[in-house]
Amino acid sequence: MSTDVTLGSEVGDGGPDAPPRTAAVLLGEIRALLAELHPQARAVPPVDLRSDLARDLALDSLGRAELLLRLARTFGVALPDRLIGEAATPGDLLAAIVAAGPAREPEPRPGPGAPLPPAEEPLQAATLLDVLAFHVALHPDRPHLRLCFQPGPESDQETVLTYADLDGQARALAAGFRAHGLRAGDRVALMLPTGSAFFAAFLGTLMAGGVPVPLYPPVRRSQIADHLERQVHILANAEPRILVADGEIQTFADRLRERVPALSAVATPEELAGGAPLARAAATTAASPALIQYTSGSTGDPKGVVLSHANLLANIRAMGGALGASSADVVVSWLPLYHDMGLIGCWLGSFYYGAPAVILPPLAFLADPGRWFRAIHRYRGTISAAPNFAYELSLKALREDDLAGLDLGSLRVLTNGAEPVRADTLERFARRFAAAGLRPTALAPVYGLAECAVGLAFPPLGRGPLIDRIDRDALARDGAARRAGPATAHPMDVVACGRPLPGHQIRIVDEAGREVPERVEGRLQFKGPSATAGYFRSPEKTRALFDGDWLDSGDLAYVAAGDVYVTGRTKDVIIRAGRKIHPQGIEAIAEAVPGARRGCVAAFASPDPETGTERLVLAVETRLTDPAARAALRRAIEAALAAALEQPPDAILLCPPHTVPKTSSGKIRRAAARARYEAGELTGPAPEGGTFRLQLLRAAAAGRLHRTVRRAATWAYAAWWWLLLLVLGAPVWALVLALPRRSWRHAVLRAAARTFLRLSGTRLSVTGAPLEPQGAAVVVANHQSYLDGLVLAASLPGSPVFLAKQELAGQRVAGPFLRRLGTVFVHRDEATGVSDAAALCDRIRAGERLIAFPEGTFTRSPGLLPFHLGAFQAACRARVPVLPLTLSGTRSILRADQWFPRRGAVGLHVGAPLVPAGEDFHAALRLRDAARAAILARSGEPDLADEVPTRLPASAA
Secondary structure, eight states, rough: HHHHHHHHHHSSSTOOOOHHHHHHHHHHHHHHHHHOOOOTTTOOOOOTTOOOTTTTTOOHHHHHHHHHHEEEHHHTBBOOOOOOHOOOSSHHHHHHHHHBBOOOOOOOOOOOSOOOOOOOOOTTSSSSSHHHHHHHHOOOTTTEEEEEOOOOOOOEEEEEEHHHHHHHHHHHHHHHHHTTTOOOEEEEEEOSSHHHHHHHHHHHHHTTTTTEOOOOOOOOOGGHHHHHHHHHHHHHHHHHEEEOOOGGGGGHHHHHHHHTEEEEEEEEEHHHHSOOOOOSSSOOOOTSEEEEEEOTTTOOOEEEEEEEEHHHHHHHHHHHHHTTTOTOOOOEEOOOOOHHIIIIIIIOOOOOOOOOOOOHHHHHHOOHHHHHHHHHHHEEEEEEEEEEHHHHHHHHOOOOOHHTOOOOTSSEEEEOOOOOOOHHHHHHHHHHHHHOOOGGGGGGEOOGGGGGOSSSSEETTTTTEEEEEEEEEHHHHHOOOOOOTTTTTTTEEEOOOOOEEETOEEEETTTTTOOOOTTTTTTEEEESOOSOOOOOOOTTHHHHHHETTTEEEEEEEETTTTEEEEEEEEOEEETTTEEEEHHHHHHHHHHHHHEEEEEEEEEEEOOOOTTSSSEEEEEEEEOOOOOOHHHHHHHHHHHHHHHHHHHSSSSSEOOOOHHHHTTTSSBOOOHHHHHHTTTTOOSOOOOOOHHHHHHHHHHHHHHHHHHHHHHHHHHHHHHHHHHHHHHHHHHHHHHHHHOOOHHHHHHHHHHHHHHHHHHHOOOEEEEEEOOOOOOEEEEOOOOOOHHHHHHHHHOOSOOEEEEGGGGEEEEEEEHHHHTTTTTTTEEEGGGSSSGGGGHHHHHOOOEEEEETTTTSOOOSOOOOOOSHHHHHHHHHHHHHHHHEEEEESHHHHOTTOOOOOOOOEEEEEOOOOOSSOOOSSSHHHHHHHHHHHHHHHHHHOOOOOOOOHHHSSOOOO
């Protein structure tokens, strides 16, 4: 009893009605959570009702969200979500518990109303304003946004906005922007929480001719000044004319204008919307900027990705095609609107397709992840998205009784992206939520980045997660993503993030910028209609982004069977709970604390199996040995980083001098620091200075030697490859022109091709049905590379007749050579088209065996293109079988538009003959489809039946 009185009398923050027992239980819950969050700590820090949750207890937003969830359950009360940002001390939490009413048991229930009638897709829209005008003209009263806030004691607080509502509110704000002097191209910073004002302000900015710049709104109202200080670098770069924010920020308007001279007004949505609505929107084109998306800035290095209306609509349409999106979908999202996945992927995607969007504030999810799933259940959500940490938080926070009554069977797609996707998270989430009706095939790991609007690679619809288990040591040592076997000592699970969206391309390049073969790690580059033209007012960063017409993602990855597997980041960016953190800024803050050695701090990320996101780890060298002094240093670093980043590090390792790995030039080796940390080596005593430096020199020398040898071997192989081709090709060309019989010419070509493959170290394996040397037939093969003809020439017996594009007939070297081999030249656009079918029939009836590439061309990206019909129609008319051949490996050796060969193996699978069932058009279609299905099943590449190459490479069709 005396203890209760003492606790209750420590401070009056909990109010006069706060029972002492409540305070004791509250503090006990906090201590228990701290012990779980920091199991490596020797003792839990002192906790009383005055302790600062961020500064003294190092509780970030995720930690405070977990605490609120526990307190709500422990005390059986409904706590407001805003406490995550507004509660500064345990005393604040105690007051909220006392004031709160009893928790209402959430009951999943179907949403209101019948399904909406179908809405057309605005296919001709060139801008987002065209999309809005399209929907307003056809169905102004169609509900679009359903904003769901924290349930009250009686009923859910909900706001529904139709397209007409959005249009009216946006026009009112647009008029306010114009009244404040907004001109065409001026930026408008939107520092607004999730709510109707944000959507109206975004569209209103576009209507007024401005460019919206969404910014992270302050979480804690008591720290608005600190928040604005962190955002001032972005504001200085964006130079907005107007900042739209809640009223509290206006107190700091004068200070902001001093730091951002271009800023002429800081206003609330209510102030801006006071006049008559704008009658006519500003003239906007597809090329006009529609958004500046900032990917960093809290540490002074802002990068604003400029996205045009064309970029956004191209990305939305490509993602919609990959997801099979339509107006029949229901999108459920709690993602922040300042983030590309929440803004573009969820809101603008649903906005375009006319699909209802159910929007929850981010704090609603953090306070209770169950609300996400209850919203999906209630409104029969079909599409939703979240980063990996959200799936881990849901697994950790939700109890079995929270899942009772949930039905997630309506979900078609549940994407996981925006940060590294963990294989074990996907597996555990699928198992846990299967009881709630979640189909494993709905889970879709995806890949994207702001420089490509949001999405770049999506998996095939309904495939479910694909996990590649590889040899970790081989990847680290050679960059080779070799499949792990049962005896592999260190396997590593990598999640497939899908294939490039339609119209987009991905390539993986080495340090010299040359494309690597499949299953080799390198830098991921991309291009496509969604790609940005560059960073706002950052010409140097824009130049660094581009490699010719390709953009560098900054990520490491490999490609296998058309799927992208992301393995790491070249830029050392730390992604923690969905936010990007640059290590250089963190290191500068930490090393400025007295006691830390300058230039001897490493910040890096390490996967956290508990949260599913990345741990922020700091290795700080110090000469301090006194325990009290070291503890004070750790607290000072925590406080400095918490003030700068709103989220303290997960671990601060105080290390002796010469512990943090560096290059010979003194640069921090963050990847090496991370490896030592994960191996448990970073916390141990440092080796002697001389010994340690010697080890570093040996490791660096070994690494340089290994890279030099590999680079030299690559160049030597390429030189040998081309020399061999020249040495063998010249006499073969002369013999083919001189020999009198076609069978002799093919025999020479076949022997030379086999010799070339053998001497170049290219292993050829032929599997499947036996190849007959004679008999009329049409042989069709997939087209991957310039080498396909050579491989077929080495493999096929007899004297087959190749089909080639008409352009080759006029070439001085290739023309005479191919004619002497009996090649039939056709127009490339009709290489396998119907106009040549009659001529081909004559050759087939004469007993010839025709070899055709029905794709007509090949591309650098993996995938089987659509088949043309001509060869199959000729087979039907001549009543001869079609023999499907599947080539593999040639694309990795020599890709389209690339002349640097790589070592590799080649496979050729001979399928069973397909006999035509008739001579008519439909029989040819069935034969074509059967042959393509047989080749696709064996190719191991994606199906690009709907893909139309934007440019046909100069391939030998």
